[in-house]
Amino acid sequence: MRFIFKTDYDQDIRLAKHGGHVFWYGLLCLLLVAAPVLLSEYLLAQLTFILIYGIVGLGLMLLAGFTGLFSIGHAAFLGVGAYTQAVFTGMGVPFPVALALAGLLSAAVGVVVGLPALRVKGIYLGIATLSFGFIVEEVFARWESVTGGNAGKSVGQVNIFGWVADSGTSFYFVCLVVTVICTLACINLLRSATGRAFVAIRDSEISAQSMGIHLAYYKTLSFALSAALAGIGGALYAHQIRFLSPDQFNIIQSIDLLLMVVIGGLGSIHGAFLGAIFLIGLPQAISAVKDFLPEAIAQAPGLKAVIYGAVLIGFVLFEPMGLYGRWLKIRTYLQLFPFYRKGMFKRQKSFQKSDRLK
Amino acid sequence: MQLLQLLISGVAQGCIYGLIALGFVLIYKATETVSFAQGELMMLGAFGGLVCMTVLGFPFWLSVLSAIAAMAVFGIALERLVIRPILGQPAFSIVMLTIGIGYMARGLVTMIPVIGTETHTLMVPYKDMIWKIGGNEMGIGAVVINIEQLVVIGCTALLCALLYVMFRYSKLGIAMQASSQNQLAAYYMGIPVKTLNGLVWGLAAAVAAIAGLLLAPITFIHANMGFIGLKAFPAAVVGGFGSLPGAIVGGLIIGVVESLSGFYLPEGFKDIAAYVVVLIMLMVMPNGLFGEKLRKKV
Numbered sequence: 001m002r003f004i005f006k007t008d009y010d011q012d013i014r015l016a017k018h019g020g021h022v023f024w025y026g027l028l029c030l031l032l033v034a035a036p037v038l039l040s041e042y043l044l045a046q047l048t049f050i051l052i053y054g055i056v057g058l059g060l061m062l063l064a065g066f067t068g069l070f071s072i073g074h075a076a077f078l079g080v081g082a083y084t085q086a087v088f089t090g091m092g093v094p095f096p097v098a099l100a101l102a103g104l105l106s107a108a109v110g111v112v113v114g115l116p117a118l119r120v121k122g123i124y125l126g127i128a129t130l131s132f133g134f135i136v137e138e139v140f141a142r143w144e145s146v147t148g149g150n151a152g153k154s155v156g157q158v159n160i161f162g163w164v165a166d167s168g169t170s171f172y173f174v175c176l177v178v179t180v181i182c183t184l185a186c187i188n189l190l191r192s193a194t195g196r197a198f199v200a201i202r203d204s205e206i207s208a209q210s211m212g213i214h215l216a217y218y219k220t221l222s223f224a225l226s227a228a229l230a231g232i233g234g235a236l237y238a239h240q241i242r243f244l245s246p247d248q249f250n251i252i253q254s255i256d257l258l259l260m261v262v263i264g265g266l267g268s269i270h271g272a273f274l275g276a277i278f279l280i281g282l283p284q285a286i287s288a289v290k291d292f293l294p295e296a297i298a299q300a301p302g303l304k305a306v307i308y309g310a311v312l313i314g315f316v317l318f319e320p321m322g323l324y325g326r327w328l329k330i331r332t333y334l335q336l337f338p339f340y341r342k343g344m345f346k347r348q349k350s351f352q353k354s355d356r357l358k
Numbered sequence: 359m360q361l362l363q364l365l366i367s368g369v370a371q372g373c374i375y376g377l378i379a380l381g382f383v384l385i386y387k388a389t390e391t392v393s394f395a396q397g398e399l400m401m402l403g404a405f406g407g408l409v410c411m412t413v414l415g416f417p418f419w420l421s422v423l424s425a426i427a428a429m430a431v432f433g434i435a436l437e438r439l440v441i442r443p444i445l446g447q448p449a450f451s452i453v454m455l456t457i458g459i460g461y462m463a464r465g466l467v468t469m470i471p472v473i474g475t476e477t478h479t480l481m482v483p484y485k486d487m488i489w490k491i492g493g494n495e496m497g498i499g500a501v502v503i504n505i506e507q508l509v510v511i512g513c514t515a516l517l518c519a520l521l522y523v524m525f526r527y528s529k530l531g532i533a534m535q536a537s538s539q540n541q542l543a544a545y546y547m548g549i550p551v552k553t554l555n556g557l558v559w560g561l562a563a564a565v566a567a568i569a570g571l572l573l574a575p576i577t578f579i580h581a582n583m584g585f586i587g588l589k590a591f592p593a594a595v596v597g598g599f600g601s602l603p604g605a606i607v608g609g610l611i612i613g614v615v616e617s618l619s620g621f622y623l624p625e626g627f628k629d630i631a632a633y634v635v636v637l638i639m640l641m642v643m644p645n646g647l648f649g650e651k652l653r654k655k656v
Contacts, residue, residue: 309462
C-alpha cells in the first residue's frame with residue numbers, strides 16, 4: 001500500500017503526485033521515443049494513428065467528459081482541420097503556421113457551433129451538433145474550388161522551414177511532440193480555474209451559475225478548445241493519410257469518436273488514449289484472429305461493426321467507467337489488497353428528475 | 359402540376375420520417391430515453407418482411423403481419439434484456455447503448471451471406487403502379503402519381519387514427535399515457551409500469567417495421583436503410599419531442615421541405631435541408647411546434 005504523505009500544498013497540484021507516477025510515465029516516454037527502433041514500419045504507422053486519434057479524443061473528452069456537452073458531429077471539426085491543413089500546405093505555408101491556422105479555424109467553427117448550443121440542452125444539443133456535422137460534410141463536398149469536392153484532395157508532406165518529414169519515423173516524432181504538448185496543455189487546463197469551471201458545469205449547471213461561473217463564456221470556450229484540438233488532430237491526420245475526401249468525415253466517423261471516448265472512460269485524460277488504442281487496435285486484433293474463425297464469419301463485411309457494437313453495449317451495461325475505470329478498479333484492488341471491497345466503485349442509479357413539467 | 363407531384367412525394371417521404379419519429383417520441387414519452395436504434399429497427403422490419411416472403415414463402419399479407427409481430431416481440435425482448443438494466447443511468451449512457459444496438463444490428467445483417475449484402479426489392483401487390491390524372495389521350499401533360507407513395511400516406515393516416523383510438527379509449531393506451539406523464543403516480547395506481555415500458559418499446563419497434571415495409575418499394579431493402587432514420591430526428595425535434603402528433607407533423611414538414619428544396623434550390627441542398635430546418639427550429643422555438651415547456655428543477 002502506498003501512503004502519500006503530504007507536507008506541502010504544491011503536492012496537491014503537482015503533475016506527478018508521487019514517485020510511482022514519475023517512474024511509470026518516464027518509462028512510457030522512453031518507450032515512445034524508442035518506438036521507431038522497437039516497432040516495425042506498419043506498427044509505427046498504427047502508433048501514429050493512435051497518437052492522432054488521441055489528440056482528437058482529448059478534444060472530445062474535454063467537451064463530453066469534462067463539460068458534459070455531448071457532440072455527435074465532432075468529425076466536422078476533424079474535417080475542418082484536415083482541409084485547412086491541406087489547403088495551406090498546398091499554398092506553401094510552413095507546417096507550424098498551418099497547424100496553428102488549422103486549430104484556429106476549427107476553434108472558430110467550434111464557436112459557431114457552440115453559440116446556438118447555449119440555448120439547448122441534452123438531446124437537443126446532440127441533434128444540433130449532428131445537424132452541423134451533416135451540413136459541414138455537405139459543404140466539404142460542394143465547395144469544390146477549395147476542397148476539391150468528392151474527387152478528393154491530396155495533401156503535401158510536413159515541411160518545417162525546409163526540413164521535410166518524409167519518412168514514417170520523422171512524421172511519428174512530429175506527431176509525438178504535438179501530442180505531448182496537447183496532453184500537457186489539457187492537464188494544465190484541467191488543473192486551472194477554467195478546468196474546474198468545466199467540471200462544475202458538467203455536474204450541475206445551476207450550481208455552477210450560483211457560484212458565479214459564466215455559463216455562456218465557459219461553454220463556448222469548451223466548444224472552441226475541443227474543436228481546436230480536433231482540428232490539430234485533423235491536420236496531422238491529413239498529413240498521415242495524404243488524401244482527403246468528404247466521406248471520411250461523416251456520421252460514422254463521429255460515432256467512432258464518441259465510441260472511442262465512451263469506451264476509454266468518460267472524464268479522464270487516460271480515457272482518450274485508451275479509447276484511441278482500442279479504436280485502432282481492434283481492427284488489427286480482428287484481422288489477427290480471423291484465421292481461427294470459420295470461413296463464413298471471418299469474411300463477412302459486418303464483423304467489425306458487430307464487434308464494435310457488442311463491445312460498446314458491453315461497456316455501457318457492465319463497465320460504464322470505461323477502460324480507465326476498469327484499470328482504476330484493478331489498481332485500487334492491488335493497492336488495497338486484501339482490503340478491497342466489491343462495492344467501492346458502485347455506480348449510483350440517479351433517477352434524474354424529469355426534465356418535463358410535472 | 360409539378361408542384362403537386364413534389365408535394366405528394368414530399369408528404370410520402372415525410373410520412374416515413376414521421377413514423378420513425380413516432381417511435382422515438384413513444385419511447386421518449388414512456389421512458390425518457392432517446393433511442394438512436396429506430397432506423398435500424400426499421401431496416402430489420404423491412405428485412406423481416408423480405409425473409410418472410412422469399413425464404414419462408416408466405417403470401418404478402420401474412421408476411422407483413424408476421425414481420426410486424428416479430429419486430430414487436432424483438433422490441434419487447436430488447437427492452438427487457440438491454441434497456442431495463444440501465445434505466446436510471448445518465449441519459450448519455452442510454453443514447454450510446456442504443457447507438458451500439460444500431461451498429462450491431464447493421465453489422466449482423468451484413469453478416470448474413472446472401473441476403474444481407476445486396477439490395478433487394480419487396481414484391482408488393484401495388485408495385486410500380488401509377489395513376490395518371492388529366493392530360494390528353496396519349497398521356498402527355500398528365501400528373502403522374504405513384505401508387506406506392508399514396509399507399510404510404512394512406513397507411514400512415516390509418517395508423518395514426520388507430521393509435522389515437524388506442525391511446526384515447528383503450529385501458530392499455532390510457533395506462534401508457536399515465537405512466538409516461540408521472541411514473542410514480544402510475545405505480546401507486548397499480549399500473550405495471552415496467553411491463554408497459556416493454557410494450558411501448560414493442561409498439562415503437564412495430565411502427566418502425568411498418569415504416570420499413572412501406573419504404574421498401576420506394577428505396578429498396580439494403581443494410582444501410584437505417585440512415586434514413588437519422589433524418590427522423592429533425593422531424594421529432596421540429597414537432598416537439600414530447601408530442602405524438604408533433605412527430606407526424608414534424609415529419610411531414612421535413613419531407614415537404616426536402617422535396618421542394620431538391621427541386622427549387624441548387625444541388626446539394628436537398629440533403630441538408632432537414633438539418634437546416636432543425637437548426638432554425640432550435641434557435642427560434644427550442645421546444646418544437648407542439649412540445650411541452652421544459653423546466654429544470656434543482
